[in-house]
Amino acid sequence: MSVLGLFFFAAIVGLTLYVTYWASKRTNSASEFYTAGGGLTGWQNGIAIAGDYLSAASFLGIAGAIALNGFDGFFYSLGYLVAYLVVLYIVAEPLRNLGKYTLADMITARFDQQKIRATAAISTLTIVLFYMIAQLVGAGALIQLLLGIDYWIAVLLVGIMMTTYVLFGGMAATSWVQIIKAVLLMVGTIIISFLVLLKFDFNILKMFSEMKTVTPAGADYLNPGVKYTNGIDTMSMMIALVFGTAGLPHILMRFFTVKDAKTARSSVVYATWIVGIFYILTIFLGFGAAAFVGSEDIIEANAAGNMAAPLLAKALGGDLLMSFVSAVAFATILAVVAGLVLSGASAFAHDIYAQIIKKGQVTEKEQMKAARYASIGVSALSIILALFAQTMNVAFLVSLAFCIAASANLPVIIYTIYWKRFNTTGAVSAMLTGLLSALILVAVSPNVWGPEGTAIFVGDPLFPLTNPAVVSVPAGFIAGYIGSLVSAKADERKYAEVAVKANTGLK
């Protein structure tokens, strides 16, 4: 690690810790801790939402995937982007109008029952845990490569940093770390894209023409099918991407950090523009890496292609740009895992502890204490799991998180807001069916079972698809429908209340 590299890392760590110190002075209520008091403005929250999307998986993962697989890598960009429309058109405003801190708040606005809150909290915690392990394992491997330190030290380093942000600074610190990182990431991406375009004389046509000859895939590089050859599996992945986003707890939580539905709306608009521009630029990152680093060198550094962007930065801008990009990638990981810890902690401290165990009879001080203990708990658990999961393929953990979010959370969100006949039995069956079908189908999928060396266990998979969304998402919807029909009639008075609140923002 060069002096320059250390300088950038130290600068990012110092800056984020300063932000945390600043935020810690004002984080003295549960509302401040969970949602920054609802005091973020539209553009601040918009950049923070964009930051949540621009995770290491996007920046490093998609750049690498496009570099190695051409158009097939770009599928992720498309899925994540169009997912915004699902969030904006279906979920964002009703969620903001009905909820307080968590997804469970929103569902229990209609069905005030402990079992529903408990089920929602469990599904949130499951998603958070899988997503966290994926991020931490990825982070460990990446920082190991970038800094040349051992895997376990890297995981501990990230773990301690994320716990610090959340524990002392709550949502305010987490949001500002996210905002700072999103801005740095956009700057880095724009610089690299500019340098790539410069190499192609700012001629997009020339760039595409040259891409036909520089990769091992030849002319096929520009067409789909380099990586994804099973059509149904591709469709399934696209279902998980577009519907999963609207059920991810750390994204949903962002809608409670603004003061009303109107601000939630404007933050999604900011986020859509930022993320859209970023995803267009991933083409330049990917193509640039394929052309100026070469697939051999990319695979040699990391088989999944995760080092493509930093290597491209080095090829184009030398050690200075490489160090900057690596430090930004580090910040990216920190910001995303901090958001995850916070959403996991709120599901535990607010839903399970304050509302279920204590039946809502808790003081502000007790809530804060519970939230902080829960943050430590969530962090410690995921650090320990990540230490054991080093050799695991992280792609399947991420796809599992998206799949559970799409299968367990989205059906219940949609039914709660839009379906009069929906009731408690329907809600519980939708969540449990979505959660369990996703978990079980992944457990018997080719991600887990395969020939020696390709998966966790050796053997034949019972389920042929790597992504079960094509089955588990409809399963969640159908279970919610059947559950509602077979049980007692819905409470129409309560639905009237939910419909009025969701549509007008009346409290």
Next chain:
Amino acid sequence: MEQKALNTLPPQQHDYEAIAASPEFKSLVKKKNKFLLPITVFFLLFYFTLPFLTSFSTVLNKPAIGDITWVWVFAFAQFIMTWSLCMIYVKKANEFDVESESILKLHNKNEGSDR
């Protein structure tokens, strides 16, 4: 940052059923659904058409502009669609805001006269 009044005051009791049954509210919900549903169906169809075509056909593999194949053009169209629908939503939602505000005003007046 001042403490939010919402967290400290007990929630006000409103006659939700009366609002839900009012013609103004019903017409707002109807208008919203008439706007949201067709567009949602459209963007989902547009979105899934791309992986469907790439998975089960090769029509998008033909060059469109120079060496840029149709699949990239279609993918770029998804970006344009997302940005446009995003802006359209905001414009429409602002109109709905005006209506929902007037519904709440009317409701407050009615509740006031009951007391």
